[in-house]
Amino acid sequence: MYEIMSVYLENGLRVVIHKTEKSGIASCGVWVNQGSKHEDDSCAGISHYLEHLLVDKYNRNNPKLSKAFEDITNNGIFYNAMTTKEDTSFFFKGLSTHIAMMLRSLYTIVVKNDSYSDESICREKKVVDRETATYYSSFNQIKERTSQSLYGNKGVGRIIIGNTECINSVDSEQLQQIINSSYTPDNSTIVIVGDVEYREVLDIVQDVFSQWEDKETREYSEVVDAYPGIYFNTTNKTDNAILSIGFRLPQLELVQKSQIDIGATILGDPVMSSRIPYQIRHKNGLAYDVGYFVSTYEHRGTLAITTACKSSSIEEVVKIILDEITQFKYEGPSKEEMERAQKAIKTKRLIAISDISNQLSFLGKYASKGKMYSLENEIRTINKVRSDGVSKIMREVLIKENLGIAVIGKCDPDRVVDIISKYK
Amino acid sequence: MDREIDIICNNRLVTEENELIDEILINNGMTILVQLMTGDKSETEIIGSTDLNSWSLKLKLSRLVEKNIVAVVGNKIIAGKVENVYSLIQKDLNLSKKSSFDKSEKENIAVTILRAATDILYKDEKNPNMVQASFIKASPEKINEFKKEIAKVYEKYVNLEDENEEQVFGLINIMGSYNGTL
Numbered sequence: 001m002y003e004i005m006s007v008y009l010e011n012g013l014r015v016v017i018h019k020t021e022k023s024g025i026a027s028c029g030v031w032v033n034q035g036s037k038h039e040d041d042s043c044a045g046i047s048h049y050l051e052h053l054l055v056d057k058y059n060r061n062n063p064k065l066s067k068a069f070e071d072i073t074n075n076g077i078f079y080n081a082m083t084t085k086e087d088t089s090f091f092f093k094g095l096s097t098h099i100a101m102m103l104r105s106l107y108t109i110v111v112k113n114d115s116y117s118d119e120s121i122c123r124e125k126k127v128v129d130r131e132t133a134t135y136y137s138s139f140n141q142i143k144e145r146t147s148q149s150l151y152g153n154k155g156v157g158r159i160i161i162g163n164t165e166c167i168n169s170v171d172s173e174q175l176q177q178i179i180n181s182s183y184t185p186d187n188s189t190i191v192i193v194g195d196v197e198y199r200e201v202l203d204i205v206q207d208v209f210s211q212w213e214d215k216e217t218r219e220y221s222e223v224v225d226a227y228p229g230i231y232f233n234t235t236n237k238t239d240n241a242i243l244s245i246g247f248r249l250p251q252l253e254l255v256q257k258s259q260i261d262i263g264a265t266i267l268g269d270p271v272m273s274s275r276i277p278y279q280i281r282h283k284n285g286l287a288y289d290v291g292y293f294v295s296t297y298e299h300r301g302t303l304a305i306t307t308a309c310k311s312s313s314i315e316e317v318v319k320i321i322l323d324e325i326t327q328f329k330y331e332g333p334s335k336e337e338m339e340r341a342q343k344a345i346k347t348k349r350l351i352a353i354s355d356i357s358n359q360l361s362f363l364g365k366y367a368s369k370g371k372m373y374s375l376e377n378e379i380r381t382i383n384k385v386r387s388d389g390v391s392k393i394m395r396e397v398l399i400k401e402n403l404g405i406a407v408i409g410k411c412d413p414d415r416v417v418d419i420i421s422k423y424k
Numbered sequence: 425m426d427r428e429i430d431i432i433c434n435n436r437l438v439t440e441e442n443e444l445i446d447e448i449l450i451n452n453g454m455t456i457l458v459q460l461m462t463g464d465k466s467e468t469e470i471i472g473s474t475d476l477n478s479w480s481l482k483l484k485l486s487r488l489v490e491k492n493i494v495a496v497v498g499n500k501i502i503a504g505k506v507e508n509v510y511s512l513i514q515k516d517l518n519l520s521k522k523s524s525f526d527k528s529e530k531e532n533i534a535v536t537i538l539r540a541a542t543d544i545l546y547k548d549e550k551n552p553n554m555v556q557a558s559f560i561k562a563s564p565e566k567i568n569e570f571k572k573e574i575a576k577v578y579e580k581y582v583n584l585e586d587e588n589e590e591q592v593f594g595l596i597n598i599m600g601s602y603n604g605t606l
Contacts, residue, residue, distance in 0.1 A: 041435065136433045153435045154506060163433050226507040227467060227478035233432050233439040299504075405479070413438065417479045 004363070004372050005198050011214040012186030015205050016367040018193045018374060020356065026099045026194030026201075027360040029091030030110050031368035034182035036158040037085045037297075038220055045128070045162015046170055048083040050178055052124040053116050054109050055081045055090065061115040068105040077102060085147070085156045086297055087368055093357050096195045100204050103192075107208045110188070114179050116172070129164050136161075139242045139308060142406060143293055145231045146246040146304045149404035152225030156297045181218035185209070189368040193360045222299055231406035232413045241311040241409020245321050245420075248402040249294070249301030254373050256393055258345075258381045260294055260303060263394040265341040266333050267325065268292025268305045272344055274337075275324045276305055284320070286313045298369045303397065311410040315419060318405070322423045329398050332391035342382055349379050400424065438486040453484045457493070460512040462594050466500050467507040485510060551591060571599065 005017040034047050053059070057069035072079055077094035090109050092102040135141060144159050151157030190209065192201050228248050249260065270277045270291045277290040287309040295302045305325075309317050333341070352358040353375045366373040400423055407416060432439060459470050471481060488494035489510075498509040560567075574597060 044435065132433060141432075148435075148437065152437070152506075159435065163435070165433075221504070223501055223504055223506045226502075226505040227482070229437065229482040230479050231437050232483070235432070235439055235441050403479075408432070413440070413483055414480075417477075417483055420479060421477050 004374060005202070006367070006372055007202065009185065009206060009210055011210065011212050012184075013209055013212060014189040014367065015202065015209075016189060016191045016363060016372070017196065017198055017201055018191075018359065018363055019196055019198060020194055020359065023195045023356070024096055025093065025356055026096040026102070026192065026196050027091060027093040027356045028099065028102050028106060028190065028192040028194075029089050029360055029364050030106050031087045031089045031189045031191065031364045032110065032183055033086065033187045033368060034088050034178060035084050035086040036160040036162065037155045037222060038182065038218075039158060039162065041153070042166065043162075043170065043174060044158065044166045045132070045160070046166065046174060046178065047088055048160055048162065049124065049128050049167050049170060050175055051081050051083045051088045051090075052128055053120060053175070054113050055079070056116070056120050056124060058123075059115075059120040060117040061120070062113055064108050065113055068108040071101055072105055075101065079105075083160055085158065085160055087365075089361075089364060089368075091357070091360060091364075093360075099192070099194075099196055099201055100208075103190075103201075103204055103208050106190070107212070110183060111209075111212050114176060116175070121172075125167055125170075128161075128167050132161050132164050132167070139240075139408065142242045142244050142306055142408065143295070143304070145233075145406040145408065146244040146306070146404065147295065147302050149231035149244075149406045150225075150228045150246050150248050150302055150402075151300070152229070155222045155224040156300060156302075157224060180215065184215045184217045185212045186214070187217040189364065191360055191364040191367055193363060194356050224300070228402060228404035230404065230413070230417065232411070232416075233408045234410055234413065236311070236409050239311050239410070240308065241314050241407065241411065242306065242308045243314055243317065243405065243407045243409070244304045244306040245318065245325075246302050246304035246404045246406065247397055247399075248404070249296065249303055249397060251299050252296055252301060254371075254377060254381050255385070255389075257294075257296055258378065258385050259390045259393045260301075260397070261345055262338065262341045262382070262385055263328075263333070263390045264292045264294050264303050265344055266337045266390075267328055269341070269344060272340055275328060276321055279320050279324055280307055280309075280317055284316075286310075286317055286320075314407060314409060314411045315415060318416060318419050322420065325398055326424065329395050332394075333387050335387070338385075338387045338390070342385065345382050346379055349375055349382070353379070436486070436490075438483060438490070440487075453488060456481070456484050456488065456510075457512060458596075460494060460510060461596065463592075464497055464509050464511040466509045470510075551593070567599070574599075 003019065005015075007015050009015060036045070036047055039046055057066050059065060069079075072092065075094060075098050077092050077098055079090070079092050081090045082088070090106060092105065094102060141159075148157045148159065190205060192205070252260065265272065266274055268274055268276050268291055270281075270289070273282060280286050280290045281288065287307045289308040290305070291307070292303070292305050305321050307317055307321075352362070359375055362373070362375050362378075403420060403423060405416065405420055407413070455474050455476065456470060459465055459473055467478065467481060467485075470476065471478060476484070485494060489496065492513060494510050495513050496508045497511040499506050500509060562570075578595075
């Protein structure tokens with residue numbers, strides 16, 4: 001049996017607790033719905049930069065924060081923070097006996113943390129500048145460039161890390177505005193997973209987080225480009241290229257997400273020698289890295305096949321990917337492919353479930369958007385997926401009207417566009 | 425760690441090195457320009473009036489915007505989906521100054537313009553319309569006089585515009601030396 005407790009404090013803060021087996025370990029985190037999708041061109045990357053400042057234990061203006069981190073470090077507690085397109089999260093993992101300390105530290109980070117020393121501001125700008133340069137000089141950006149091609153520079157199409165120019169010009173007033181309008185209880189979710197007692201941990205949460213003032217949250221309504229499109233950067237001087245063919249996904253319930261995961265695995269999982277990796281890598285030797293990813297957001301998502309190849313092979317690789325997708329749409333998955341994909345995903349999830357941090361991330365991602373999905377839920381759902389369900393959703397999703405392409409590498413965009421125009 | 429690629433720190437959907445002005449105008453770009461000569465247009469409106477698909481349109485438009493030929497002047501939001509509205513900045517595209525165009529390219533451009541113009545103007549047969557091509561042997565001075573007179577006629581009728589009327593009429597002139605056989 002697994003259970004999830006979901007309650008609201010009087011200030012509007014959602015609290016989600018998931019008790020797991022006896023392990024002596026607990027993990028907790030806060031998700032604030034403030035990510036790159038809430039930004040515009042004038043403040044691209046500010047959510048991520050603010051995340052850096054909020055966990056800056058050397059910020060001289062906030063001795064309480066420094067003390068909290070000292071306690072955390074001295075007690076062997078792991079911490080991390082992350083900014084995504086939709087939220088910023090801060091989380092801890094440690095012994096269950098330290099859950100009160102972890103929760104108090106989360107409160108210090110998220111609520112009592114609005115003054116940053118000049119030194120802190122300057123240093124973190126430099127750090128983010130280096131992080132930005134690393135990101136934009138690596139092929140890792142292809143995932144986000146795919147979403148950018150599908151949704152434009154809007155909503156979930158926006159790049160999380162933003163740009164250096166914006167970050168260098170960020171002032172305290174802008175940071176304060178985000179703290180005041182986004183870091184509010186009813187825009188946040190606190191999640192606790194692990195070897196804890198519901199009542200006990202809820203009492204601690206109530207004791208600590210009830211002090212968070214109930215303030216008005218900024219309004220937000222997501223807008224994306226009407227048509228999925230393109231991302232091309234042909235200025236890379238080397239012969240390496242990376243490309244991604246993506247499709248817009250609608251808002252998905254868990255069962256649909258499992259169907260998509262299975263379909264995408266059959267198409268693009270590199271380990272399983274799925275259809276596209278087989279054609280590109282094993283049959284034609286055109287690439288070493290071939291894979292897929294599925295990103296889901298609150299209202300939409302992205303399914304994409306990615307590969308790193310020679311720039312001179314871009315057109316050939318695009319044709320192969322589209323041909324394989326077309327064939328899959330009409331054939332659907334074979335029985336063997338279904339079984340293989342189901343087992344592969346189930347194994348991945350079972351491995352994930354053994355780490356409490358993964359459980360926390362999974363639950364936090366969904367709970368902060370009002371959905372109570374746990375990894376246990378997902379495993380159960382994967383078992384129930386049938387091939388006709390996979391065929392149906394893949395036929396609905398893998399259509400021309402949802403298609404976008406992202407290419408980083410020397411190519412002729414007109415010719416690539418001509419190729420994708422022929423996709424049916 | 426060695427860089428895999430040069431740093432790309434911008435939000436542009438298309439980043440290219442080449443000076444693509446000629447290709448922009450020849451390769452479907454002119455079709456978009458002709459559309460925008462009739463007024464500001466959204467992506468849907470341009471797609472609806474041409475045979476361009478959305479990827480191709482986005483590619484051409486991003487190049488035209490990059491070259492400051494076209495600008496985004498607004499947007500339309502319907503049910504959480506937004507599309508830009510584009511306007512022609514460079515109202516007078518003087519092709520004769522583009523020395524890099526060879527004769528066949530110029531003819532291609534002229535053909536594209538005429539085809540697009542007839543598409544736009546000749547659809548509604550109930551209203552007055554005219555598609556006319558004239559080839560005249562004349563001195564440059566005479567043609568300059570002709571050009572000035574056309575400009576006057578233009579000015580006269582443009583000044584007579586009635587904002588209360590719903591019907592819009594378009595007139596596109598192309599004049600230049602012709603090297604073909606008469």
